[in-house]
Amino acid sequence: MKSSGKREKTIYDDSLTRIFLWSGFTMFIILLIVCIIIGATVLFYRRFDSEGIKIILFCLALVIPGSYGIPLFSLFKAWRQERRLGIYWKDRTDYDRPEWERDWYLTCDRGGFILCHRNYIKRIVGRQTETEIAEHARGKVYYVMYEDMDGKIRKLKFSSDSLASEFLHWFKKQVYKEMEICVKEHWNGSGGIS
Known part of the structure; x- marks a missing residue:
């Protein structure tokens, strides 16, 4: 059987930005679901008082740093390595x-x-x-x-x-x-x- 000549696309084909986004995406979804559950609980019990709104905003403010903190550190390490080598991820062949x-x-x-x-x-x-x-x-x-x-x-x-x-x-x-x-x-x- 002959191969069609096309290869399967992998994460290796993505840019550093996409790798960064995908590596934190699972944690982002998990934290977002937790925020939605907390938000629904707060709204159900506290209605729309100022304390309830503050709790919901605090949870939402933690979603991005909580899910993309480690990938951001990984990205900085990759950039430092690229600069030191003079070889860049985007130029791979x-x-x-x-x-x-x-x-x-x-x-x-x-x-x-x-x-x-x-x-x-x-x-x-x-x-x-x-x-x-x-x-x-x-x-x-x-x-x-x-x-x-x-x-x-x-x-x-x-x-x-x-x-x-x-x-x-x-x-x-x-x-x-x-x-x-x-x-x-x-x-x-x-x-x-x-």
């Missing part, structure tokens, strides 16, 4: 190559996105697994540490081992040190971590 052979690595994870150019990474330094045990978070977080082109050690944070492994496969795995750390956080009543 490796669309037809398999994902692990492309110059840019792209994935959406942890409410934002990870975008990294192969030339920005000098070498992989290590891989680390942390177990978070806290009231606000439980489970494992996976880090890949790398040395950037300036010699600084940086971390990429992944929500699953398979995503961290995918990144290492993309970079052509090298010898690195793997560590597992258990991080226990206890919340004391005074509003701090003990």
Whole structure:
């Protein structure tokens, strides 16, 4: 059977702006639904008094920063990387190559996105697994540490081992040190971590 010559469009084909918008869209919808539920509850019980309107406006004011804060941080990191390399996302030409052979690595994870150019990474330094045990978070977080082109050690944070492994496969795995750390956080009543 012959292929039609057309390839399936992926997120890799999108501009940085679209990637930014899509990476925060799920959280935006979730927060918007929560705002609508809170707004309906407030209007049902408080009617249209000034306190009820203030609560609704406060919820709506948190929707955009709450859903696009992490993607905005990811976008700033991508812009910094582009400027440092002099290589820009919009100028890529490796669309037809398999994902692990492309110059840019792209994935959406942890409410934002990870975008990294192969030339920005000098070498992989290590891989680390942390177990978070806290009231606000439980489970494992996976880090890949790398040395950037300036010699600084940086971390990429992944929500699953398979995503961290995918990144290492993309970079052509090298010898690195793997560590597992258990991080226990206890919340004391005074509003701090003990």
